[in-house]
Amino acid sequence: MSKKFKAIVIDNQNEKFTREIKELSIDALKDGNVLVKIDYSGLNYKDALILNNGGRIVKKYPFVPGIDFSGTVEESKDDKFKKGDRIILTGFRVGEVYFGGFAGYAKVNSSFLVKAPKELTNLQTMMMGTAGFTALLCSFAIKAREELLMGEKVKDVLVTGATGGVGSIAVMVLSKMGYDVHAVTGKKDKHDYLKDLGAKNIIDRKEFQGESKLLEKGIWDGVVDTVGGESLTKILAQTKPGGIVAACGNAGGIKLNTSVMPFIIRGVKLWGIDSSAASMKRREFAWNEAKNLVDFNKLKNLTKEHSLEDLIKIYPKMLKGEVFGRVVVNPNK
Ligand SMILES: NC(=O)c1ccc[n+]([C@@H]2O[C@H](COP(=O)([O-])OP(=O)(O)OC[C@H]3O[C@@H](n4cnc5c(N)ncnc54)[C@H](OP(=O)(O)O)[C@@H]3O)[C@@H](O)[C@H]2O)c1
Known part of the structure; x- marks a missing residue:
């Protein structure tokens, strides 16, 4: 039986926009060649627009938003990635066109993934996020x-x-x-x-x-x-x-x-x-510089961790410019 996981699903049937926490199965993930177990995602301004009404960005419904995530590879059809690799995903229209990070699992193209630097945890990479x-x-x-x-x-x-x-x-x-x-x-x-x-x-x-x-x-x-x-x-x-x-x-x-x-x-x-469209070379360069330029103790103090349920209540504040610091989303909370 296919594994189940929680996700935020947005829908727009008969011009009525909805956002709900649903249980999905891995079979619902159609795109990509790498299955990732998501540890953390982040709330970005674009996510808030999409959660609000699709932001004129999402065209196909029902849809799982979330433009970034960190996690661990569970299955890979590309030799560059193996089970257990820790990865970072930001951009490449994930969470806009492809199902995204507000979920327990995601399946994406291997060319979108950066291997997490060994000095950073999966929580730290999403404290930064997009x-x-x-x-x-x-x-x-x-x-x-x-x-x-x-x-x-x-x-x-x-x-x-x-x-x-x-x-x-x-x-x-x-x-x-x-x-x-x-x-x-x-x-x-x-x-x-x-x-x-x-x-x-x-x-x-x-x-x-x-x-x-x-x-x-x-x-x-x-x-x-x-x-x-x-x-x-x-x-x-x-x-x-x-x-x-x-x-x-x-x-x-x-x-x-x-x-x-x-x-x-x-x-x-x-x-x-x-x-979103930065080259893989620039991505690897920037992520590897993070350890030298970001004070993760300070970043931790300005980060709040929330569940998918909390996220649905919080995103409107971001649209009003009332959020400060970073909101990290734990889909397993
Ligand atoms: N190009 C890219 O690749 C890329 C990537 C990530 C984000 N972005 C964009 O960058 C922007 C910031 O993203 P974010 O994730 O940092 O969002 P955020 O956490 O919501 O921060 C936006 C900040 O802008 C200020 N602000 C809000 N409304 C404003 C207004 N009407 N006039 C002037 N200032 C206002 C507020 O700061 P103060 O209260 O301190 O003034 C607010 O905290 C967004 O537009 C987002 O779409 C672009």
Whole structure:
């Protein structure tokens, strides 16, 4: 008899959107050549959109969401993976097109999987999850100013949405890289939290709202922007000559109203980050750097572990910008 496991199943029958915890059997997992027993998944902004109403991302129902997970290989049809291997999965449209991580098991293509570094536990890799992986990619994009582009040394780096998953880990990683991190937040009661992660200075989110000049005083050598919208317009106008803006998110809006001035007068670089489609080489590089750049004791303090049942109650808070730190999901809880 096929093994049973718990999963969040979203459905959209007759235009009525539902999300429920159901018991599924392994036979329900149709895609992929590696069966993984999931230990942990994470709640990301995209997951919250999908749990809310499919987020115009999920097209086929019923569906199991969850864009990332860590776990242990149970069966593999690819020699690169064997039973017992610990793996990480982020992106590749898992949890969007293929059944995802809010479940006890998942079956995925072996080319999507990274072997977990031996220094990190499966809980630690999902304490980071897609958010942490993205924060690393953004931080290395900024470091490229002094390395790849052989430009001036990076000093002042701005992080927007700083108390969020990507933002919190970016603050930690960039300060570990030796930069002065300026954290932008809308949460007045989280200034100490951000300072503890390594932020040197805290800026109110309101400072980045409203009209922006074509060029303002250049302040930032680098920016990790998780917010987009009008704050990104202002950020581009405030970036120093040769500065790099790593844009990964849209928590504040998808529209970008800017001019060519920051690009042609200051050589500002707008560097888009898409963690979902990152190459395997970059994935392995970033995950192996995590042990050097992330303080896992601190990360543990800003992570809360929840069951699938809890997740259904929590995700709306993320859409309202009320979540801070990381939410790890234990499907076996
Ligand atoms: N490109 C990629 O590969 C990739 C990967 C992961 C995530 N993302 C995107 O990155 C963004 C952040 O993801 P996350 O997982 O860190 O989400 P999150 O934990 O919900 O964090 C988002 C943070 O943005 C701030 N925020 C929320 N609403 C805002 C608004 N209306 N205006 C300005 N700031 C607002 C809040 O921080 P404060 O209260 O501190 O301001 C919030 O905590 C999302 O848009 C997500 O889709 C992209």
